[in-house]
Amino acid sequence: MTTTQRIRVLIAKPGLDGHDRGAKVLALALRDAGIEVIYTGLRQQPAQIASAAIQEDVDVVGLSCLSGAHNVLFPRVVELLREQGAGDILVVGGGTIPEHDIPGLQASGVQALFGPGSSIADIVDYIREHAPQRS
Amino acid sequence: MPAELVEKMLTGDQRALARLVSAVERQSAEVPEIMQRITPMLGHAYCIGITGPPGAGKSTITDRLTAYARQQGKTVGIVAVDPTSPYSGGAILGDRIRMQQHYLDAGVYIRSMASRGHHGGLSRAAKGVIKLLDAFGKDLIIVETVGVGQTELDIVAAADTTVLILVPESGDAIQTIKAGIMEIADLFVINKADRDGVERLQRDLQMMLHIRHASDGWCPPVLGTQAHKDIGIVELHEAITTHRRKLSETGQLATRRQQNRRQELLDLLQQQLMATLTAQFDDGEAHSGLLEQVEEGTVDPYTAAQQMLVENDDLWR
Structure with a gap:
C-alpha cells in the first residue's frame, strides 16, 4: 500500500476584521501547490482555531489578521496549542504586520511573518520547507 | 506506537484520535494494527x-x-x-x-x-x-x-x-x-x-x-x-x-452492515492487488515479455491478461 504524506494547513482569521481576500488567495495558491487547506471562516476566537487545528491534525496553522490585534491574537493561538500538547504545529502569520512587531511575535512562537508586499511564492515555499515531518 | 495512541484515544484524547485519523488517511502500515485494536469497540x-x-x-x-x-x-x-x-x-x-x-x-x-x-x-x-x-x-x-x-x-x-x-x-x-x-x-x-x-x-x-x-x-x-x-x-x-x-x-441494519463489511474487504483486496500489479509493471517485471508484446500491439490484452493471471499466481499467496 502506498503511504502518502500530504501537508495539511489550517488557514484562520482570528479577531474581528472581515477581510479574507488575502486568506483566500493564499488558500488557492497552497491548493495549487498540492497542499490540503482547511479554511475555517471569519472572526474566530484563538480557542476555536486551536481546537480546529487539533481536530484536523494539521501540520501548519496560517493566521491572517488585518485589524491590528495580531500582537494579542497570534501569541494566544500558539499558547493554546502548546497547552493542548500540539506545540509541534508550525504557526505562521500574515496581514498588516508592521516590521517592528515581527521580533516580538517570533519570540512568542509565531515562526514566520508575512506582511504587506510578501510574495505568495515565498509563503508557499516556506510552508513546504518548514512543515514538520510526521512519523 | 499505534497501541499507545489507541489507548490514549480510548480515554477520550482528541489529539490522539486526530493522529490516528491521519494515519488511516495516509494508509500507513500501522492501519491493520489500529483496526485490530479498535474492532472490539x-x-x-x-x-x-x-x-x-x-x-x-x-x-x-x-x-x-x-x-x-x-x-x-x-x-x-x-x-x-x-x-x-x-x-x-x-x-x-x-x-x-x-x-x-x-x-x-x-x-x-x-x-x-x-x-x-x-x-x-x-x-x-x-x-x-x-x-x-x-x-x-x-x-x-x-x-x-x-x-x-x-x-x-x-x-x-x-x-x-x-x-x-x-x-x-x-x-x-x-x-x-x-x-x-x-x-x-x-x-x-x-x-x-x-x-x-x-x-x-x-x-x-x-x-x-x-x-x-x-x-x-x-x-x-x-x-x-x-x-x-x-x-x-x-x-x-x-x-x-x-x-x-x-x-x-x-433486522435490516445487521444485514446492511454485514454487506458493507463484505464490500469493504473486497475493496481492500482489490486495492492491494492493484498496488502490487502496478508496482510489478513499474518495476519492468517482464511477465515473459508479455507486457512488451501488448505495448507493441503484437499480443492482444485479453489473452495477455489471462496468461498473466495464471503465471502470476504468487499474487494470491
Whole structure:
C-alpha cells in the first residue's frame, strides 16, 4: 500500500476584521501547490482555531489578521496549542504586520511573518520547507 | 506506537484520535494494527450519510442536525469530504465554515477530508475514519460527501441511513427516475424550500417513489427544509430516527452492515492487488515479455491478461 504524506494547513482569521481576500488567495495558491487547506471562516476566537487545528491534525496553522490585534491574537493561538500538547504545529502569520512587531511575535512562537508586499511564492515555499515531518 | 495512541484515544484524547485519523488517511502500515485494536469497540455509533449536489446545503444541514443531536445529549462525530484537485493534488476543505457553533464543544469532533483521487464521493479512508469515531464513543456519526452528481454512491456502503439533499431546481420528473443516486436514498430532502419549484419536485419524487418497487418495505419520505433558518430540522431528525427504528426492527441494519463489511474487504483486496500489479509493471517485471508484446500491439490484452493471471499466481499467496 502506498503511504502518502500530504501537508495539511489550517488557514484562520482570528479577531474581528472581515477581510479574507488575502486568506483566500493564499488558500488557492497552497491548493495549487498540492497542499490540503482547511479554511475555517471569519472572526474566530484563538480557542476555536486551536481546537480546529487539533481536530484536523494539521501540520501548519496560517493566521491572517488585518485589524491590528495580531500582537494579542497570534501569541494566544500558539499558547493554546502548546497547552493542548500540539506545540509541534508550525504557526505562521500574515496581514498588516508592521516590521517592528515581527521580533516580538517570533519570540512568542509565531515562526514566520508575512506582511504587506510578501510574495505568495515565498509563503508557499516556506510552508513546504518548514512543515514538520510526521512519523 | 499505534497501541499507545489507541489507548490514549480510548480515554477520550482528541489529539490522539486526530493522529490516528491521519494515519488511516495516509494508509500507513500501522492501519491493520489500529483496526485490530479498535474492532472490539465497534457497533455503538449510528452513521448518517448526507449527500447531494454542490451548494445544496449539506454542510448547513449537518451543522443543524448536529446542534439538535447535542440538545438531545448525543455526542457527534462529523466527517466532511471535499474534492482533491486532479491537477495539483491539493484541496480546499471548507465544510467547517458552516459548523462554527460546534468548534468549542468537546462533544463534537469535526474532521475535513480530501477525496484524494477517489471518485465515489468519499475518500478511500473514510470508512476507517468512521470506525475510529465509533470506537472513540460517538453516538452519532454524520458523513458529508463531496458535492455529487448521479453516480457517486460510496456513501450507501458506509452509512446506516443515507439522506439525499436536493434543491427545488434539481430537475424534472425524468431526472428523478434516472438510475444512480435517486435509487439509493433512504430519505429525500428538498432544502431551500422557500424557492419556487418545491411542490413540483416533491410531486415528481413522490411519484417516482410510488411507482418503483420497494423491496425492503420502506418508502422514503420527501421532506422540505430551510436549513439556515432551522426549518424542518426536527422533522428530518425524526424521519432518520424512524428509519433507524425500522432497520433495527426488521433486522435490516445487521444485514446492511454485514454487506458493507463484505464490500469493504473486497475493496481492500482489490486495492492491494492493484498496488502490487502496478508496482510489478513499474518495476519492468517482464511477465515473459508479455507486457512488451501488448505495448507493441503484437499480443492482444485479453489473452495477455489471462496468461498473466495464471503465471502470476504468487499474487494470491
